[in-house]
Amino acid sequence: MSILYTPAGDTDPIRDCYDGAMLHIIRTHRPQYVRIFLSAEMSAKEKNRHIYSKAIEYNVPECKFDFIYTDIVNVQLMEELVPLAEGFLELRKEFPEEEILLNLSSGTPQMKTVMSFLATDFENVRAIQVDSPQRASNRTAHATQDNEDINVVIENNFDNVPDYTCRCHEAPLSLLRRYSIRHQLISLINNYEYRAALTMYNKNKIMFVEETGNLLRHADLRSKLLINEAFKGMGKENIYNNNSVKKLNEFLMVMELHQRKGELAEFIPKLTPFLYELLLYYFENHVALKLERFCYRKRNNNSSWKISAEKLRKEAPDVFTYLNYYFRQGFRDTDLSFSNMLLILESLKSVKTELMGELQILREVEKNQRNKIAHTILTDVTEENLQAIEPKLSSYQIIQHLRKAFLLIMEGESICKRNVYDDLNRRIVDSLNEFNK
Structure with a gap:
């Protein structure tokens, strides 16, 4: 009609x-x-x-x-x-x-x-x-x-x-319309709203070059941690090959996107899995006491670790004594976690003071701020209620401690020390200046 x-x-x-x-x-x-x-x-x-x-x-x-x-x-x-x-x-x-x-x-x-x-x-x-x-x-x-x-x-x-x-x-009026859409796209991109930007691009793709769509698709998939799909769309396969350093870095960068966007209900709960994986990497690569010596798998080789009190007593009696004293009821078999890995590192006294300081701050954040918020029905997690809980850190301060601990642990590794989404955004915005021929 x-x-x-x-x-x-x-x-x-x-x-x-x-x-x-x-x-x-x-x-x-x-x-x-x-x-x-x-x-x-x-x-x-x-x-x-x-x-x-x-x-x-x-x-x-x-x-x-x-x-x-x-x-x-x-x-x-x-x-x-x-x-x-x-x-x-x-x-x-x-x-x-x-x-x-x-x-x-x-x-x-x-x-x-x-x-x-x-x-x-x-x-x-x-x-x-x-x-x-x-x-x-x-x-x-x-x-x-x-x-x-x-x-x-x-x-x-x-x-x-x-x-x-x-x-x-x-x-x-196509030029005026293109100008208007371009500014809307830039606003979405600068706010890391890649899915919305990609939807708008797809409706108006005749106005822009194909590279813009490819980059937006890559950013959307990558920000959802669909890494292989993201890079496959850019002509690259198996970009990480199970590289745990890069995977951790990707996870941290996406956490930072949530923090920047004010999506604290998404950001805060991710603290525990990130810190757990970060210390797993540290134990596997920097600690003489390997997990296999005092842990066992709960079900199979792919399941999570569980600490054996008996194995720990035999393999590292000083560590067992430290944990046994820490827990009021004595140390028993328990799931491996960020908190008890940190206790083990404290007992070994082999971690650099600067790194240990950062990890202890992050443990306070996880124990108080993260757990308090994660176990409530708050649907709107704000900076105000986050900073009302000890150690009273803002989301920005938390992300800075996370990145500092990450970089200290990854010292010597080949990693990007800034958030690559800022570079991606610049590339996408630059591509919007190109006219489709």
Whole structure:
């Protein structure tokens, strides 16, 4: 179904014996439905003389139409024309799947500006301009006068012939629309909203280069930790090959995205799995007392570790004594966790002071801030309620401690020391400057 949304101006419906813009679009494009926005002056003309309805019925009798009557007098003021935009939004709600034609040539300059904005801001619309019969300004042409017989004016319209000259053309607003969409995309990208940006890109991909879509798809998948899929889309396979250093780094960077976006309910619960995996790596690569010597798998080789009190007593009696003293009821078999790995490191006294300090701070965060928030039904975790809990660190301070501990443990490893999503964002934004050929 073809729909036209149009204001009516003093050149409508007929001026100087030729179609005004509104009537000419209806004649040429044959919309099945037209909604006409009328100021106070134009509302009076329609109510008193039916000039718009008669002109449409005479020329395109099958076309259905209705009017938006208003009492707007100061049509030269932009602030008075909010109802013009609202009328379009209401029409869009009624016909969300239909293409809507917008008349950019009727009404005051301010009305034309509003219609141009609507054409650039919304999808599935076409902006139509109509040249005057003189192919120049028609301000000197005579408007239809109130004392003229509208029926005579309609019948003497020079456009009422089969071979009339079409003066309609689609306004070249694609550059303006591209500019508007580009800025919306940049805003989404800078807020790490890659899925929303990718959806917008897919709807407007003709305006942008393919690289933009590839990078957005990569960022979306990567931020969901679908690493192999993300790199496969960039022509790379098995990028990490079970490289635990890079996997930990990816996890930490995604945690930082949640922190930056203020998604604390996503950020805080991830502290425990990250810290657990980080110390697992540390034990496997930097601690002489290997897990296999005092732990066993709970079910199979792929399940989580469980500490054996008996094995620990035999393999590391000093560590067992330390843990046995720490736990009031004595040390018994228990699941391996970040907290008891940290206790073991404290007993070994082999960890550098700086790293141990960072890990102990993070243990306080996990024990108090993380556990307190994770075990409540709070749906809106804020900085205020986070900092009300000891050690009263902000999410930014927590992420800084996480990154410092990570870098201390990964010293000597080949890793990116900054968040790669910042580099990705720059690449995506740069690609938006390229025009699709």
